[in-house]
Amino acid sequence: MTNKGQFREGVKDALPIVLGYLPVGMAFGLLARNAGLTPSEVGLMSLLVYAGASQFLAIEMIYKGMTWLPIVLATFFINLRHFLMGSNLSLYFKNTPLRLLGFLSAQLTDESFAVAISNLPKVKNNPPYLFGLQITSHLAWVIGSIVGALFGPFIKISEYGLTFALPSLFICLLVFQLKSVRHFGIMVVAGVSSLFFKWAFQGNWYILLAALLAGGIGVVVEIINEKQNPRGGSQEAHG
Amino acid sequence: MFAIIFGMAVVTFVPRFLPMAFLTRWVIPERVKIGLGYIPTAILSAIVFPILFFNGGGKVVIQPHDLLSAISVFIFSWKVKRLWASVILGMLVYWGLGFIM
Numbered sequence: 001m002t003n004k005g006q007f008r009e010g011v012k013d014a015l016p017i018v019l020g021y022l023p024v025g026m027a028f029g030l031l032a033r034n035a036g037l038t039p040s041e042v043g044l045m046s047l048l049v050y051a052g053a054s055q056f057l058a059i060e061m062i063y064k065g066m067t068w069l070p071i072v073l074a075t076f077f078i079n080l081r082h083f084l085m086g087s088n089l090s091l092y093f094k095n096t097p098l099r100l101l102g103f104l105s106a107q108l109t110d111e112s113f114a115v116a117i118s119n120l121p122k123v124k125n126n127p128p129y130l131f132g133l134q135i136t137s138h139l140a141w142v143i144g145s146i147v148g149a150l151f152g153p154f155i156k157i158s159e160y161g162l163t164f165a166l167p168s169l170f171i172c173l174l175v176f177q178l179k180s181v182r183h184f185g186i187m188v189v190a191g192v193s194s195l196f197f198k199w200a201f202q203g204n205w206y207i208l209l210a211a212l213l214a215g216g217i218g219v220v221v222e223i224i225n226e227k228q229n230p231r232g233g234s235q236e237a238h239g
Numbered sequence: 240m241f242a243i244i245f246g247m248a249v250v251t252f253v254p255r256f257l258p259m260a261f262l263t264r265w266v267i268p269e270r271v272k273i274g275l276g277y278i279p280t281a282i283l284s285a286i287v288f289p290i291l292f293f294n295g296g297g298k299v300v301i302q303p304h305d306l307l308s309a310i311s312v313f314i315f316s317w318k319v320k321r322l323w324a325s326v327i328l329g330m331l332v333y334w335g336l337g338f339i340m
Contacts, residue, residue, distance in 0.1 A: 020323040027326065041240055048248035057286070058247060062240075072246035079251045081279040086258035098260060105259040106252055111322070161334030164308055167290050168329025171309055172316040174283040175325075183280050190281035191288035195299055198289045210285035211278060218277035219270055 003128040010132025013119060017111045017133075018140040025144020027165045028055055032145070033152035035063035042149035046142045050107065053173060054078045056166055077208055085113040092124045100127055107134035110173070182218065190214035304340050308333040 001009070025046065032042045037059065049055055054075040061071045086105055093101060104127060112134050116123050123130055178184055190210045197206035291309050294300045311332045316325035 020321070023323050024326060037240065041244065045244045045247070048244060049251050051247075051251045053283075054247065054251065058243065062243065068242040068246050071243050072250055075247045076250035076254075077278075078282055079254050081254075081282075082251075083254040083258050086255050090259045093259070101259045102256055105255040108255045161308075161330030161332070161337070164305075164329050164333035165326055167287065167305070167309060168312045168326045168333075169322070170283055170287050170290070171312045171329070172322050172325035174280065174287055175313055175316040176320070176322075177280040177283060178317075183277070186277045186280045187284040190284035194285035194288050195292055198293060199297075199299060206289065207282060207285045211281035214281035214284070215274050215277045218281075219274040222273045223270060 006122070006126055006128040007132040009122060010129040010134075011136045013115055013122075014112070014133045014136035014140075017115060017137040020111065021137055021140040022144040024052060024169065025141045026148030026151075027162070027169075028052070028059070029145035029148025029150070030152035030162070031056070031148075031166070032059045033149045035059040037062070037149070039146060039149035043142060043146045046145040047138075049075070050109065050138055050141060051075070051079055052109070052141075053170065056169065060166070074207065077211065081110075082108055085110070089113065089116065089123075092120065093127070095125060096127055104130055104134065107138050109134075109137065110176075112137050182221070185221075186214045186218050189217055304333070304336055307336060 028046070029039070029042050032045070032055075033039070037045070045055060045058075049058075057074055057078065058071050061074065085108060089105075089108070090101075093104075096104075112130075115133060116130060119129075174187065178187065190213070193213050194206045194210035197209045201209070287309075291302065291305050292299050294302060308329055312325050312329040315328050316322075319325065
């Protein structure tokens with residue numbers, strides 16, 4: 001298939017993501033406007049940052065009057081998960097030039113990654129397909145958030161359950177992560193300890209403290225399990 | 240505001256790009272991979288639980304309105320696996336419960 005044909009194929013496969021990104025992007029633009037961002041700042045953030053959960057968390061923190069450092073730190077730790085996804089995708093782009101990889105990886109998201117790894121034959125050593133998939137999703141996110149920012153002032157944030165849009169998003173993303181009994185354990189440890197850390201310490205550190213605690217316990221459990229039955233505990237290395 | 244946006248742009252780019260750039264040369268230890276694999280679950284839980292169980296006065300409480308809405312979203316997204324549909328359902332349930340609670 002030609003480059004153009006593969007690009008088109010990627011655009012087509014992005015349509016379910018577009019359906020998801022437009023309304024969530026609009027919700028973001030609306031809430032960001034409510035937190036004091038201008039429509040151009042909303043568009044710029046969606047264009048350059050392009051990370052749903054981090055952007056929602058950032059406007060929550062901006063709304064609470066926090067400065068750039070805790071916001072950027074929280075963003076960094078939330079997006080550390082892309083390190084794993086990038087690691088996985090890199091297996092399929094061994095011969096691609098670095099400059100092109102830089103461009104492709106800047107548009108990596110949970111959703112485009114999920115679609116990409118379910119279409120591996122199309123993805124393998126095929127930058128035009130991944131580019132088509134990702135640029136379409138990215139555009140939907142930017143357009144959705146600008147539309148939300150422009151029409152935000154006409155919608156009352158307290159109505160139609162909009163206050164619960166953010167919690168719903170995070171709950172749903174959390175459910176997507178729960179792939180095993182161990183993930184449920186991690187959820188309980190992180191959730192309960194976050195309540196304790198929030199009660200015990202000022203500021204927003206509870207998220208990082210709880211995540212590090214739960215992640216650490218997860219690794220320890222994994223190591224103990226591996227020692228008890230070698231090879232049985234963890235999945236075989238990929239690739 | 241621009242410090243926030245550009246700072247966020249840099250730190251979102253780094254973890255996306257680094258593995259793409261270097262992983263052909265490095266081998267990530269399995270345990271590190273496993274630990275990183277739990278981070279999203281842990282972070283999202285640490286965001287969700289305080290939203291549900293902390294009231295405005297900084298006390299840990301049961302808030303039936305939030306909790307019932309959250310359980311609906313949890314079950315729905317578990318079955319349907321659609322992000323936007325779950326968000327809209329959560330909003331509708333929360334809105335609807337507002338009339339009766």
